[in-house]
Amino acid sequence: MKRQYLIHVVMLVWAMCASETGLRAQAPLTQAAIELAEAGELDQALEQIASALSTVEAENPMTWYVQAFVLKELYVLEGRNPSSERRTAAESSARECLRLDPQQRLEKWWRPLLEFLADSYLLDVKMDIQNVTPEAPVQAEQRFASYQAVQQLLDVDWDPSEEWVLMHQQLGETGMAAALRLESSAAGPWFALGTHHYQQAASQAHDRYRSLYNLAVHTYNQGVREFKASEDNLDAMDAALQNAAVHWQKASDLLDAAIALNDAAPQGFEALAIVSTALLNQDRIEWCTSHLEELKGR
Numbered sequence: 695m696k697r698q699y700l701i702h703v704v705m706l707v708w709a710m711c712a713s714e715t716g717l718r719a720q721a722p723l724t725q726a727a728i729e730l731a732e733a734g735e736l737d738q739a740l741e742q743i744a745s746a747l748s749t750v751e752a753e754n755p756m757t758w759y760v761q762a763f764v765l766k767e768l769y770v771l772e773g774r775n776p777s778s779e780r781r782t783a784a785e786s787s788a789r790e791c792l793r794l795d796p797q798q799r800l801e802k803w804w805r806p807l808l809e810f811l812a813d814s815y816l817l818d819v820k821m822d823i824q825n826v827t828p829e830a831p832v833q834a835e836q837r838f839a840s841y842q843a844v845q846q847l848l849d850v851d852w853d854p855s856e857e858w859v860l861m862h863q864q865l866g867e868t869g870m871a872a873a874l875r876l877e878s879s880a881a882g883p884w885f886a887l888g889t890h891h892y893q894q895a896a897s898q899a900h901d902r903y904r905s906l907y908n909l910a911v912h913t914y915n916q917g918v919r920e921f922k923a924s925e926d927n928l929d930a931m932d933a934a935l936q937n938a939a940v941h942w943q944k945a946s947d948l949l950d951a952a953i954a955l956n957d958a959a960p961q962g963f964e965a966l967a968i969v970s971t972a973l974l975n976q977d978r979i980e981w982c983t984s985h986l987e988e989l990k991g992r
Contacts, residue, residue, distance in 0.1 A: 723749060724757045731764055736771070755794035759804055762787035766807060769814075769881045774893050776818045776837070785811055785844060792847065808848050815841035823864045828883035834861060859900045863908070865891035874988060878916075878923035885916045903956040905964070907964040908950035914969050915988040917941030922986065931979055945969045967987055 723746035730739035743761040751757045765784035772778065788811070791804050815837050822834035837860055842854045869888025873881040892909035896902055917938035924934035949966040956962065968989060975981045 718761070719758060721746070721751050721754055724751055724760055727760055727764070731760070731767070736764055736768050740768070753794065755791045755800055758787050758791035758794065759800055759807070762804070762807055766810065776821070776833075781811065781814065785840075789847065805848065808844055812841055812844040812848065815844065818978070819861060823861065823868055826865060826868055828869075828887045832865065835864060840950070855898050856900050859895045859898050859905065861893035862891040863901070863905060866895060866905075866908060866912070869906065870915070873912070873915065873919070874922065874990075878919040881919055884985060885912065888912050903952050903959065903962075905958065906948050906952035906955070907959075907962060910945040910952060910969070911965060911989045912942050913948065913966075914945035917945070917972075918986045918988050921982060925983060935976060935979060935982060938982075939973060942969055942976065943974050946973060 726918060727739045727742035730736075730742055743757065746752070746757050747761070755960055762784045765780045769775075769778045769780035769784060772780065777874070782805075788804055788808055791800065795801075795804070809936060817933075818837040818959070819834045820835055820842060822832070825961060826832060826834065838854075838858065842858075845852045845854070854960060866888045869884045869886075869891065872884040876884065877906060889909065892905055892912060895906035898905075917940070921934050921938040922932075924931050946966065946969045949962055951967060953959075953962045953966065972982070972986060975983060975985070
C-alpha cells in the first residue's frame with residue numbers, strides 16, 4: 695500500500711530538482727530508494743539509501759530525510775518498541791538533514807517527522823510512569839531526555855520545566871498510590887520512590903505548591919503506616935510512635951512551605967490541621983490507635 699506521506703516526499707524531490715538535469719541525474723540512488731519505499735519494500739529502500747549515503751548524495755539533505763522517514767516507518771511497522779534502534783537512527787538522520795538544510799527548505803517535511811518522534815517518546819514516558827517499580831531504573835527520565843532533545847530541535851528556546859515537573863509529580867503519585875495500597879513493610883520502597891520524585895518536582899518553581907503538598911501528604915502517611923504496623927507489638931509501639939512523629943513534623947514543615955506559596959488553597963490548611971492534631975497527640979498511643987488515618991493526595 696502506498697503511503698500518502700511518502701508520496702509528498704516524491705513530489706518535493708521532483709519540485710526541488712526540476713532543473714535541466716532532473717532528479718535521476720542529481721540523486722538517482724535516492725530516487726530509487728523512494729520508489730522502493732513507495733512499493734512497500736522498506737528494507738530494500740533502506741539498503742538503497744545506505745548506498746546513496748556512500749556517494750555525493752550524502753550532501754543532499756533530502757537523502758538524509760528519506761532515510762529518516764524509512765527508519766521511522768520501520769519503527770512503526772515493528773510495533774513501536776520503546777528500545778527500537780530504528781527510532782534512534784531516524785532521529786540521527788533527521789538531525790543530519792537539518793544540518794544540511796540551514797535555510798530550512800525541507801521544514802515542511804522534517805518538522806512533522808520530528809514531531810512524530812517527539813510524541814512517540816512522550817507516549818513512552820507515560821507508559822514508563824505507569825510501569826515504574828522501586829527496584830528498576832526509572833526509564834521515564836531517560837525517555838524524557840530523548841523527548842526534550844527532539845523538542846529542542848524543533849524549537850531551540852523550548853522550556854522543558856513544566857513537563858519535567860509533571861513527569862516527576864506523576865512518578866511521585868505512582869509511588870504514593872502504591873504505598874496507600876500496601877502495608878508498612880511493603881510500602882517502604884514505594885515511599886522512597888514517591889519521596890524522591892516529589893522532591894525532584896519541588897526543586898522547580900513550576901507548580902511547586904502541588905509538589906510540596908503531595909510530598910507532605912506522602913510523608914505524613916508513611917508515619918501513620920509505620921505506627922499502625924506496630925499495633926500488635928506493645929513493646930514496639932512507643933518507638934514506632936516516636937519515629938512516626940518525625941515524619942509528621944517533616945510533613946508539617948512541608949505544608950507550611952506549601953501554604954506560604956498559596957494561602958488561598960483550603961486543602962493545605964485542612965491537611966495541616968490533621969498533621970498538627972497527630973503531632974499534639976504523638977504521646978497518646980490510645981488516641982493514635984483510634985484516630986490515625988492516611989490522607990489522600992490532591
